[in-house]
Amino acid sequence: MASAIERAGYLPGLAPDEVEWQTLAFDRAGAPLEIAVPVLSDAQMAALAARVREASRQCLKPLPVARIIDIIDAAIARLLDRTDPWRRQAEELLPAITGYDSEMIRLGLTEYLKTFRKPQLTRFVAEDFANPQSLDDFQPLPKGGFARAFGPDLLVHIWAGNVPGLPLWSLISGLLVKAGNIGKVPSAEPLFAGLFARLLAEVAPELSDCFAIVWWKGGDSAREAALLREADTVLAYGGNDSLTALRDRLPLTTRYLAHGHKVSFGMVAKDALDTRKAWDAAHKAAYDVVRYDQQGCYSPHLFFVERGGKISPREFSHYVAHELASFQQKFPRRPLSLAEAGDVAAWRHGEEMKSLAGPEREIMSGAAGAWSVSYSEDTDDLAPSGLNRTIRIVAVDTLADAVPRIAPYKALLQTVGIAATPRELFRLAAILGAVGVTRISALGRMTAPEAGWHHDGRFNLLDLVTLTEIEQSAETAADSFAPYVD
Amino acid sequence: MTQDRIIEALLAFIENDDASDEEFDALALTLFAWQFEHNEPYRRFCQQREKTPRRIKSWRDIPAVPINAFKDLTLSCSDPEQAERVFMTSGTTQGGVHGRSYHADIRVYDASMIANFRHRFMGEYDRIRMGILFPDEIAMPNSSLAHYLALAKENFGTDDSHYLLTEDGIDQIRLLTELAHAETSGEPYALLGASYSFVHLLDEMRTMGESAELPPGSRILDTGGFKGQSRELDLDEFYTQLSSTFYVPRDLCINMYGMTELSTQFYDWGNRTCPSVKSGPHWIRTRAIDPLTGEDMPHGETGVLVHCDLAHFNIVSTILTEDAGIMVEDGFLLLGRADGAEAKGCSMAVAEFLKAARN
Numbered sequence: 001m002a003s004a005i006e007r008a009g010y011l012p013g014l015a016p017d018e019v020e021w022q023t024l025a026f027d028r029a030g031a032p033l034e035i036a037v038p039v040l041s042d043a044q045m046a047a048l049a050a051r052v053r054e055a056s057r058q059c060l061k062p063l064p065v066a067r068i069i070d071i072i073d074a075a076i077a078r079l080l081d082r083t084d085p086w087r088r089q090a091e092e093l094l095p096a097i098t099g100y101d102s103e104m105i106r107l108g109l110t111e112y113l114k115t116f117r118k119p120q121l122t123r124f125v126a127e128d129f130a131n132p133q134s135l136d137d138f139q140p141l142p143k144g145g146f147a148r149a150f151g152p153d154l155l156v157h158i159w160a161g162n163v164p165g166l167p168l169w170s171l172i173s174g175l176l177v178k179a180g181n182i183g184k185v186p187s188a189e190p191l192f193a194g195l196f197a198r199l200l201a202e203v204a205p206e207l208s209d210c211f212a213i214v215w216w217k218g219g220d221s222a223r224e225a226a227l228l229r230e231a232d233t234v235l236a237y238g239g240n241d242s243l244t245a246l247r248d249r250l251p252l253t254t255r256y257l258a259h260g261h262k263v264s265f266g267m268v269a270k271d272a273l274d275t276r277k278a279w280d281a282a283h284k285a286a287y288d289v290v291r292y293d294q295q296g297c298y299s300p301h302l303f304f305v306e307r308g309g310k311i312s313p314r315e316f317s318h319y320v321a322h323e324l325a326s327f328q329q330k331f332p333r334r335p336l337s338l339a340e341a342g343d344v345a346a347w348r349h350g351e352e353m354k355s356l357a358g359p360e361r362e363i364m365s366g367a368a369g370a371w372s373v374s375y376s377e378d379t380d381d382l383a384p385s386g387l388n389r390t391i392r393i394v395a396v397d398t399l400a401d402a403v404p405r406i407a408p409y410k411a412l413l414q415t416v417g418i419a420a421t422p423r424e425l426f427r428l429a430a431i432l433g434a435v436g437v438t439r440i441s442a443l444g445r446m447t448a449p450e451a452g453w454h455h456d457g458r459f460n461l462l463d464l465v466t467l468t469e470i471e472q473s474a475e476t477a478a479d480s481f482a483p484y485v486d
Numbered sequence: 487m488t489q490d491r492i493i494e495a496l497l498a499f500i501e502n503d504d505a506s507d508e509e510f511d512a513l514a515l516t517l518f519a520w521q522f523e524h525n526e527p528y529r530r531f532c533q534q535r536e537k538t539p540r541r542i543k544s545w546r547d548i549p550a551v552p553i554n555a556f557k558d559l560t561l562s563c564s565d566p567e568q569a570e571r572v573f574m575t576s577g578t579t580q581g582g583v584h585g586r587s588y589h590a591d592i593r594v595y596d597a598s599m600i601a602n603f604r605h606r607f608m609g610e611y612d613r614i615r616m617g618i619l620f621p622d623e624i625a626m627p628n629s630s631l632a633h634y635l636a637l638a639k640e641n642f643g644t645d646d647s648h649y650l651l652t653e654d655g656i657d658q659i660r661l662l663t664e665l666a667h668a669e670t671s672g673e674p675y676a677l678l679g680a681s682y683s684f685v686h687l688l689d690e691m692r693t694m695g696e697s698a699e700l701p702p703g704s705r706i707l708d709t710g711g712f713k714g715q716s717r718e719l720d721l722d723e724f725y726t727q728l729s730s731t732f733y734v735p736r737d738l739c740i741n742m743y744g745m746t747e748l749s750t751q752f753y754d755w756g757n758r759t760c761p762s763v764k765s766g767p768h769w770i771r772t773r774a775i776d777p778l779t780g781e782d783m784p785h786g787e788t789g790v791l792v793h794c795d796l797a798h799f800n801i802v803s804t805i806l807t808e809d810a811g812i813m814v815e816d817g818f819l820l821l822g823r824a825d826g827a828e829a830k831g832c833s834m835a836v837a838e839f840l841k842a843a844r845n
Contacts, residue, residue, distance in 0.1 A: 336778070338788050338810060345777035345790075346808070349552040353559060356530045363534075369778030 347386025619679025
């Protein structure tokens with residue numbers, strides 16, 4: 001049993017008693033837990049930034065990327081081992097912090113961590129770099145000359161939300177390009193990033209100064225500024241308002257990569273709606289809804305369901321309701337705050353009001369509002385669900401009919417989970433891509449992006465580096481200065 | 487049951503200070519049956535929840551209509567075209583869409599307001615000189631607050647009570663004259679209006695370098711919160727400033743909590759401490775519920791407020807608000823709005839989506 005107070009963060013060079021700590025209380029799953037988070041002074045933050053920057057130059061930049069992959073792989077192996085103390089700590093504390101069902105976290109964690117094993121990381125690098133060695137040394141370019149990719153000395157991550165493990169994507173991306181990393185954890189889940197950092201330092205003590213995990217209270221712009229002014233590159237997650245505010249506070253020369261909140265949805269073609277396959281599709285669609293209670297940017301808000309199959313869209317919505325009810329037994333929804341419950345209730349009431357207007361709508365809800373399905377015919381534009389297991393199902397004549405409705409939201413779209421024939425899949429992908437969708441997955445896989453995916457359609461690693469090119473002219477000119485020149 | 491009989495029963499109930507719980511329940515159930523029969527959208531709402539008059543045994547079981555529904559549905563037991571008054575919400579928090587309350591016969595609203603206001607605001611006075619920081623009913627014919635304040639002025643204000651707002655804001659000359667009159671005459675004075683107007687007033691007083699030592703017995707009534715129409719002030723700070731600027735003790739700074747979707751108001755007994763305990767008269771009851779299950783929250787825990795207001799007879803009597811509160815002895819603590827949770831993850835919440843989609 002862990003002690004009641006856990007320390008979050010990872011602060012190389014700073015002893016715990018040199019730092020001020022603030023306590024965050026969690027009582028999500030009926031097991032009260034307190035997490036102490038560090039509150040650094042400006043001077044401490046500056047010193048930390050200098051230390052990480054310097055260590056990344058000295059210790060990380062000279063390492064071949066293959067060696068970095070080996071180190072991450074070794075750390076991930078520890079987290080995949082359910083008997084390992086680090087893994088046990090994560091399994092014990094994450095449910096208490098986030099309120100998500102512990103079995104869902106356990107399964108989700110394993111599935112997620114598998115994407116960071118050596119073969120997957122090698123593929124991750126190869127996705128972005130045709131020649132991964134260009135992270136280690138100058139490599140010849142087809143146009144002539146040579147190029148080498150340099151990661152930033154100090155990459156600052158601003159993380160948000162409570163989906164367990166999410167910070168690993170960007171932290172590992174930063175490590176792969178040999179950046180010094182300082183990540184700011186959100187109050188909603190302050191623990192896991194620091195845990196991973198400490199594990200990494202244990203696996204590779206030589207890198208222990210190359211990263212740090214800090215915290216400040218959201219909106220504490222003084223502390224935020226103390227770190228941001230040191231950053232070469234800032235990678236931030238969050239809502240559009242906070243991302244805009246952050247951008248406005250950055251120096252023009254700081255590279256800024258923002259991942260705003262996104263909307264995702266699903267599409268079920270009539271070919272997936274025969275009596276046998278429809279249950280499977282409904283099960284998978286419900287699973288995408290249940291996983292982390294729709295808190296992910298890849299989580300579905302609605303499903304467009306095509307008419308003309310053996311199972312009608314309305315029947316399909318009943319199937320999904322049934323599956324959500326049975327998932328509630330297996331993976332109960334996390335306890336909601338009053339504000340969240342209010343949002344869910346408001347959404348459901350809104351749908352109820354619309355359903356009073358006529359028979360083309362129907363709303364189904366679980367006991368105590370544990371889930372809700374709102375079925376409608378044709379009339380709905382893309383609109384988000386109330387989150388926390390509330391889903392809209394919209395019947396359409398053809399799936400392509402749905403596309404004009406989502407087109408206005410181009411900047412907000414991310415994942416589409418599709419159940420359709422191969423021909424239909426590629427036809428839909430073409431028109432969805434054109435209106436801004438960046439990821440298409442199978443139903444049931446919406447919340448588990450594969451290794452090396454391009455988050456929001458961007459290059460996770462390439463976006464972090466700058467290339468230094470030796471043009472052919474320099475190479476040729478150098479020849480004339482060689483000691484062996486004739 | 488006819489509308490006249492309902493009105494008759496309500497007016498009698500409002501008069502009856504000794505009404506028992508059983509009498510409240512009986513009238514609430516009578517009204518529910520009346521509304522179920524005559525208010526078609528409400529009937530469908532109840533049927534969807536399998537709540538019919540036959541199955542309801544207590545006011546606590548009556549289905550509460552979310553106030554958002556007042557935008558989408560025409561909730562009225564009589565022809566809305568024939569309504570004597572229609573009050574609309576300002577729409578500031580609802581994207582410009584107005585919720586409507588149709589009052590078939592305004593007598594019940596007026597009786598409710600008058601009896602309650604006398605009891606909760608007037609103290610030992612029958613009439614008091616008033617300054618009103620809100621537009622009048624001619625300027626805002628669909629504002630329930632404008633009507634409320636007009637009733638206050640007409641029934642409890644002296645003849646020389648005034649509106650202190652013009653189209654250009656606070657009428658400074660009138661204001662200063664009134665304050666000076668109170669100071670010199672020693673006649674108690676009452677300032678009434680929207681909370682945000684008081685913030686503007688405090689700002690103006692400070693700019694002018696003015697304060698007023700209002701005579702003993704003077705009092706202040708604010709209502710409605712700041713709604714983004716003025717600076718947002720901490721409540722403690724707000725009442726401290728009001729009290730120090732006008733020399734009105736915080737015990738006599740009364741906050742009224744009312745809604746367009748109700749015909750009865752709640753008051754506190756002053757704001758010596760914040761949040762104050764709010765309570766209403768015997769013809770309105772309140773619960774704090776879990777919005778998802780509809781069950782009462784355990785005592786002392788925050789829930790969303792549901793009000794059952796018998797006086798709102800022509801519309802629906804039981805509404806689900808968006809206000810968070812805690813039930814306490816003698817009333818409830820009002821804690822502000824209970825929506826707009828921050829997204830926990832990177833998925834988009836409804837409010838953010840609407841905002842982003844507008845850009």
